[in-house]
Amino acid sequence: MIPLPMLEQDTSGSEVWEAESLLLEQGKPYVVEAPSGRGKTSLLSVIYGIRTDYQGVVSIDDRDLSSFTSKEWSLIRKSKLSFIFQGLELFDDLTALENIQLKNRMTAHHSDERIMEMARVLGIDPFLQRKAGILSFGQQQRVAIIRALCQPFNFLLADECFSHMDRENSLTAYQLIREECEARNAGLILTSLNETGLPNIDHSLRL
Amino acid sequence: MRLLYQILWKDHSRVHLLGAFLGTLAGFVLLLAGIQFYMDIKSVLSENRDLLDPEYIVINKKVNIANTLGLTGGGFTEEEIAEIEAQPFADQVAAFNSNEFPVQAYTEGDQVPNFITDLFFEAIPDQYIDVKSEDWKWDPETGTIPVIIPQDYLNLYNFGFAPSQGLPQIPKGVLSMINFKLRLQGQGRGNYDDYNGRIVGFSNRVSSILVPVDFLEWANEKYGYFKKNDPSQVIIVSKDPTDPSIIRFIEEKGYDTIREKLKSSRMNIILKLVISFLVFVAAIIIGLAFLVFLLSLQLMISRSSEKIRRLNKLGFHYREISRPYILLLILLMAGITGLSLLLTSVLAGQLHQRAEAWSLNISSSLHGIIFATALGLILLISVANVAAILISTKKLCK
Numbered sequence: 122m123i124p125l126p127m128l129e130q131d132t133s134g135s136e137v138w139e140a141e142s143l144l145l146e147q148g149k150p151y152v153v154e155a156p157s158g159r160g161k162t163s164l165l166s167v168i169y170g171i172r173t174d175y176q177g178v179v180s181i182d183d184r185d186l187s188s189f190t191s192k193e194w195s196l197i198r199k200s201k202l203s204f205i206f207q208g209l210e211l212f213d214d215l216t217a218l219e220n221i222q223l224k225n226r227m228t229a230h231h232s233d234e235r236i237m238e239m240a241r242v243l244g245i246d247p248f249l250q251r252k253a254g255i256l257s258f259g260q261q262q263r264v265a266i267i268r269a270l271c272q273p274f275n276f277l278l279a280d281e282c283f284s285h286m287d288r289e290n291s292l293t294a295y296q297l298i299r300e301e302c303e304a305r306n307a308g309l310i311l312t313s314l315n316e317t318g319l320p321n322i323d324h325s326l327r328l
Numbered sequence: 329m330r331l332l333y334q335i336l337w338k339d340h341s342r343v344h345l346l347g348a349f350l351g352t353l354a355g356f357v358l359l360l361a362g363i364q365f366y367m368d369i370k371s372v373l374s375e376n377r378d379l380l381d382p383e384y385i386v387i388n389k390k391v392n393i394a395n396t397l398g399l400t401g402g403g404f405t406e407e408e409i410a411e412i413e414a415q416p417f418a419d420q421v422a423a424f425n426s427n428e429f430p431v432q433a434y435t436e437g438d439q440v441p442n443f444i445t446d447l448f449f450e451a452i453p454d455q456y457i458d459v460k461s462e463d464w465k466w467d468p469e470t471g472t473i474p475v476i477i478p479q480d481y482l483n484l485y486n487f488g489f490a491p492s493q494g495l496p497q498i499p500k501g502v503l504s505m506i507n508f509k510l511r512l513q514g515q516g517r518g519n520y521d522d523y524n525g526r527i528v529g530f531s532n533r534v535s536s537i538l539v540p541v542d543f544l545e546w547a548n549e550k551y552g553y554f555k556k557n558d559p560s561q562v563i564i565v566s567k568d569p570t571d572p573s574i575i576r577f578i579e580e581k582g583y584d585t586i587r588e589k590l591k592s593s594r595m596n597i598i599l600k601l602v603i604s605f606l607v608f609v610a611a612i613i614i615g616l617a618f619l620v621f622l623l624s625l626q627l628m629i630s631r632s633s634e635k636i637r638r639l640n641k642l643g644f645h646y647r648e649i650s651r652p653y654i655l656l657l658i659l660l661m662a663g664i665t666g667l668s669l670l671l672t673s674v675l676a677g678q679l680h681q682r683a684e685a686w687s688l689n690i691s692s693s694l695h696g697i698i699f700a701t702a703l704g705l706i707l708l709i710s711v712a713n714v715a716a717i718l719i720s721t722k723k724l725c726k
Contacts, residue, residue: 198643210638
């Protein structure tokens with residue numbers, strides 16, 4: 122349940138920023154399609170607690186985000202919200218597998234076998250032992266996706282996570298994401314620059 | 329978590345940390361060795377003489393021909409004593425009491441050569457005497473009079489008289505075991521009593537034959553018939569024996585004292601100065617090294633600031649992120665503590681060996697205060713650094 126706030130930027134005609142209030146429900150997939158500069162990343166960052174420069178009130182389960190302590194935020198980011206960052210936020214010096222394990226060891230959510238399986242599905246299993254820094258951006262995106270799936274969550278925030286993948290790879294990754302979300306009965310907020318044409322999206326938000 | 333350490337330790341500056349480590353180590357060794365040295369010297373000095381404590385200065389009037397002819401008294405009048413008491417350097421003043429009756433000492437028995445000699449007694453309150461002995465008390469029941477004689481007397485005998493006369497030298501312990509008789513003579517023929525005398529100690533401070541004050545008061549009451557003399561010696565306790573006004577006063581008044589004592593106490597002050605300078609330098613080095621430590625860790629954190637933000641975004645709490653830094657700090661601090669204690673004890677061992685050659689009794693092991701100081705300082709530095717680490721990682725996290 123996420124009623125949304127007002128941002129201090131040009132948001133005229135936005136379904137999100139101009140709305141009196143907005144409720145995002147757990148278990149439902151949302152897609153946010155908008156050109157650059159409309160605040161896609163801002164929206165996700167506000168929800169994730171990274172950006173606090175907004176007016177209005179954002180709450181999760183009726184609790185105002187601004188009331189969360191740093192301890193609660195790290196708990197939320199380990200168990201309630203997961204983020205596939207547009208900038209990926211991988212550690213270049215660690216291998217792809219280590220980047221994934223960094224999260225999975227913290228949460229102990231998936232077995233090593235399941236991680237390998239996901240990597241195989243996304244076609245990056247040959248690159249797991251390579252340093253993340255030398256992988257292509259598309260490969261890195263898939264590493265970041267798997268990492269984000271290595272934890273429990275009620276909402277998955279995916280910020281243009283298919284931008285450097287071809288149609289086929291995107292669909293496979295999307296399928297994996299949906300599977301994982303359904304397994305957790307979790308919601309999904311997926312942003313994209315252009316129309317995704319992804320299947321089974323019930324709600325589309327215009328920024 | 330191994331990966332966290334792998335990520336965050338990557339950004340350390342080896343040169344900075346090594347510099348801070350060596351600097352702190354050097355400061356610690358200097359400080360601890362300084363304290364160790366000070367404690368050693370202090371124990372050596374206080375063993376030989378009470379040099380580090382307030383100085384006891386015994387003064388007397390210069391003997392001149394007028395004294396000899398009996399024109400002027402050789403003692404301190406009450407006014408003169410009051411004047412000494414009024415001096416700022418004199419924290420405590422006590423006059424010597426003396427016997428007001430004739431005393432003779434003699435030996436009996438076969439073990440020791442017989443001798444007989446006229447004697448005198450003086451007494452000052454116990455707190456001025458540098459000999460602490462169980463037997464230093466007058467008990468009229470037993471009738472044994474404890475006596476303290478100057479160490480110099482024994483030295484005169486052992487190193488001057490005995491070798492030249494072919495007599496055996498006498499150790500302190502043996503002399504203390506010799507019983508001799510003391511005859512206290514009252515007015516009138518046949519009015520005397522014999523008591524046992526026993527030497528209970530040797531004084532470095534007082535050049536006189538001392539008996540307990542309460543005994544002398546009792547004996548003067550019982551046997552005394554001389555005209556009461558002014559005390560010929562006065563003992564002054566001065567907290568600051570380097571005060572030049574002491575020497576000036578003594579010279580102005582024409583009094584006399586053993587100047588060596590004042591000289592040696594000056595040496596002691598110089599020693600204190602040197603040690604405190606050493607401690608001061610060590611404190612500065614430790615302070616600077618502490619700063620370098622603080623800055624190195626802060627630099628390391630700020631170099632990793634992007635990574636720290638990233639970890640925070642992935643759900644790591646700033647306390648978890650601080651852990652690799654804190655562990656690094658603890659490892660370095662433990663290294664410094666261990667190494668500085670090791671080096672200090674090596675130095676102490678060296679000093680011990682050298683001191684033994686001069687037959688000075690210096691401990692080869694570290695004093696307890698060394699451990700306490702090292703741990704206290706390490707704790708202080710660690711706590712300050714941990715606080716700084718937590719503050720700066722918290723700043724980077726949301």
